[in-house]
Amino acid sequence: MSDSSTTSTAIPFKAETRQILDILIHSLYTEREIFLRELISNASDALTRLEFEMLTNQDIIDPGAELGIRITYDQNTKTLTVGDNGIGMNESEMRENLGTIAHSGARAFITAAKEIGQSSGNGRLSDIIGQFGVGFYSVFMVAENVRVISRSYRKEDAAAAWVCAGGDTYSIEPAEKSTRGTEIIIQLKEDAVEFAQEYMLRTVITKHSDFVPYPIYIGANQEQVNKRTALWRQNPRQVEKKDYNEFYKQLTLDFDDPLTYTHISADAPVQIYAVLFSPSHPERGMFGIRKEDGLKLYARKILIQDYCKDLLPDYLGFVQGVVDSEDLPLNVSRENVQANTVMARLKKLITSKVIDMFKKLAVEEAENYAKFWLAFGRFIKHGVSVETSEPENLYPLLRFHTTIHPDQWSSLDDYLGRMPERQTAIYYILGDDDHSAVVSPHLDIVRKNGYEVILMTDPLVDPFMLLRLKEYKGKSFQNVAQADLKLPENAESQSSEDTDVHSIPVQDWLPLIDRFKRQLGDQVSDVRMTDRLADSPARLVDASGSPNAEMQRVYRLLKEDFVAPKKILELNPRHPILTKLNSLPDSDERSALAITQLFENTLLIEGLHKDPASMISRINQLIEKALD
Numbered sequence: 001m002s003d004s005s006t007t008s009t010a011i012p013f014k015a016e017t018r019q020i021l022d023i024l025i026h027s028l029y030t031e032r033e034i035f036l037r038e039l040i041s042n043a044s045d046a047l048t049r050l051e052f053e054m055l056t057n058q059d060i061i062d063p064g065a066e067l068g069i070r071i072t073y074d075q076n077t078k079t080l081t082v083g084d085n086g087i088g089m090n091e092s093e094m095r096e097n098l099g100t101i102a103h104s105g106a107r108a109f110i111t112a113a114k115e116i117g118q119s120s121g122n123g124r125l126s127d128i129i130g131q132f133g134v135g136f137y138s139v140f141m142v143a144e145n146v147r148v149i150s151r152s153y154r155k156e157d158a159a160a161a162w163v164c165a166g167g168d169t170y171s172i173e174p175a176e177k178s179t180r181g182t183e184i185i186i187q188l189k190e191d192a193v194e195f196a197q198e199y200m201l202r203t204v205i206t207k208h209s210d211f212v213p214y215p216i217y218i219g220a221n222q223e224q225v226n227k228r229t230a231l232w233r234q235n236p237r238q239v240e241k242k243d244y245n246e247f248y249k250q251l252t253l254d255f256d257d258p259l260t261y262t263h264i265s266a267d268a269p270v271q272i273y274a275v276l277f278s279p280s281h282p283e284r285g286m287f288g289i290r291k292e293d294g295l296k297l298y299a300r301k302i303l304i305q306d307y308c309k310d311l312l313p314d315y316l317g318f319v320q321g322v323v324d325s326e327d328l329p330l331n332v333s334r335e336n337v338q339a340n341t342v343m344a345r346l347k348k349l350i351t352s353k354v355i356d357m358f359k360k361l362a363v364e365e366a367e368n369y370a371k372f373w374l375a376f377g378r379f380i381k382h383g384v385s386v387e388t389s390e391p392e393n394l395y396p397l398l399r400f401h402t403t404i405h406p407d408q409w410s411s412l413d414d415y416l417g418r419m420p421e422r423q424t425a426i427y428y429i430l431g432d433d434d435h436s437a438v439v440s441p442h443l444d445i446v447r448k449n450g451y452e453v454i455l456m457t458d459p460l461v462d463p464f465m466l467l468r469l470k471e472y473k474g475k476s477f478q479n480v481a482q483a484d485l486k487l488p489e490n491a492e493s494q495s496s497e498d499t500d501v502h503s504i505p506v507q508d509w510l511p512l513i514d515r516f517k518r519q520l521g522d523q524v525s526d527v528r529m530t531d532r533l534a535d536s537p538a539r540l541v542d543a544s545g546s547p548n549a550e551m552q553r554v555y556r557l558l559k560e561d562f563v564a565p566k567k568i569l570e571l572n573p574r575h576p577i578l579t580k581l582n583s584l585p586d587s588d589e590r591s592a593l594a595i596t597q598l599f600e601n602t603l604l605i606e607g608l609h610k611d612p613a614s615m616i617s618r619i620n621q622l623i624e625k626a627l628d
């Protein structure tokens with residue numbers, strides 16, 4: 001570095017850094033204890049990075065020293081010191097790491113802080129602070145001034161000090177330090193001297209940093225404060241629910257408890273310890289500390305990857321937790337973890353344990369399972385459409401609303417259990433939402449026959465899922481909108497008024513069908529009568545040879561310019577609208593209005609109407625005529 005860096009000249013912070021310091025100092029007063037969590041977290045990161053370095057390099061300062069975090073305080077001088085013997089920093093690293101904030105991180109933090117300020121006071125700023133690489137600066141909530149003395153693990157690097165009083169500038173100067181690591185010496189503000197008390201420090205450490213994987217020593221006698229035992233390596237029978245919940249919160253900084261968790265401790269087929277959690281909500285967003293999907297991967301207690309994405313399929317990426325295996329080679333590089341065959345076995349095991357965890361939740365805690373389903377059901381459905389190895393393992397997790405139980409979640413087993421003996425298939429209907437699906441004319445015939453129909457009304461995932469979900473326990477899935485749907489005979493429902501469409505003389509309807517065809521022209525591929533409708537006057541069905549309804553929905557999502565193939569308009573000859581239309585002379589202008597409106601109603605119900613508001617003037621005309 002240049003000469004100026006070794007003499008103590010004031011170096012100005014960038015404007016953004018200044019702004020962040022302001023936010024931290026002025027808006028977090030009641031939560032300022034979290035500064036200690038941030039400093040301990042940085043110390044812990046520095047120790048982890050050193051451990052990782054030592055896998056391949058022993059030629060460093062103090063190679064044999066026990067790794068730990070040391071906290072001392074002095075009430076008389078009102079100082080607090082947080083020290084570690086981690087990786088350390090040389091002068092230019094200090095300038096780089098403590099003097100500047102990654103531009104993107106700083107901006108994101110300022111935006112987030114503003115949003116929080118606008119919504120719910122500043123209560124949660126403490127939750128996000130670690131997320132943007134600005135954690136270190138939280139020390140200025142309690143510090144009059146700060147002196148960071150650090151020495152890198154590299155033998156050739158000299159010690160240096162970074163000094164700042166929280167103003168607009170900092171400085172860097174040479175320093176004396178013979179041991180490896182970093183010491184942060186805090187001159188406490190008058191109103192923050194409580195942080196030079198042992199009781200206070202212990203309370204804050206147990207609350208926020210209990211599971212930090214290195215010993216935290218405190219006070220003159222250097223007693224260890226934190227639990228430190230890796231929770232995942234303990235005997236599951238000896239860990240209580242509250243410990244898991246606390247561990248989860250320290251891992252993710254989620255302020256809600258997890259919905260459920262599982263603790264794996266196995267020797268075969270692979271040696272593994274793992275603790276895995278389902279959050280209670282999908283958004284990790286602002287408040288979480290985990291920046292990406294993925295699990296923390298340790299090999300023999302050493303952190304190999306912070307966000308390992310190769311241990312679970314993508315659709316289970318919301319699962320949080322820690323995995324530790326003795327079977328992974330220690331000197332495996334972060335890059336080739338992926339190629340390791342142990343990884344494949346770990347993934348298989350973890351995936352099946354996670355699915356079991358959800359199955360157990362469904363059986364034991366229905367209410368929490370409903371919460372799970374609302375939060376993550378889409379991921380599971382997506383899993384069904386993409387999982388190549390044993391997707392059927394996911395089927396028991398699926399939940400649906402149905403025509404008979406529109407307000408409750410039914411599993412496929414619930415559905416099968418309720419189905420009459422004569423029923424041979426699982427019926428479903430596709431739609432854009434439950435509300436419009438239940439009024440679909442396609443349901444007329446199934447309803448009349450007393451069959452329950454599953455509502456597949458998540459347009460973004462259900463059509464994809466159905467491309468894979470073809471059968472469950474020997475029963476095939478059938479779309480009730482299929483024109484040629486065959487229903488098993490139901491003797492009871494054949495009431496006497498039920499006349500077969502074929503018994504109505506065809507020629508009596510031909511002129512009306514013709515009128516429809518002439519008027520609708522190439523908007524439909526055909527018009528015909530059907531016996532499948534009861535309460536509805538008409539419906540649209542796919543012409544044979546068109547891609548099936550699921551495929552059409554998939555295309556609609558994937559191809560912007562997808563034009564749905566023309567459909568067949570089916571009419572219900574028993575419906576009074578049709579019988580009345582049939583007896584109207586062609587010349588009656590109500591006829592043309594009614595035909596167009598009937599057709600557009602069917603488009604609307606299929607979610608295919610491009611401009612529903614355009615119907616209003618026609619409807620008004622019809623009302624006028626009806627009132628005449």
Ligand code: ADP
Binds near residue numbers: 088098134
């Ligand atoms: P983050 O931890 O998210 O990167 P911080 O503001 O907390 O952001 O810390 C900034 C950087 O300063 C760290 O990334 C690290 O490089 C460096 N740093 C902070 N504390 C230490 C420490 N005790 N030992 C070594 N490096 C540290």
Ligand code: MG
Binds near residue numbers: 038041130133135136
């Ligand atoms: Mg940090």
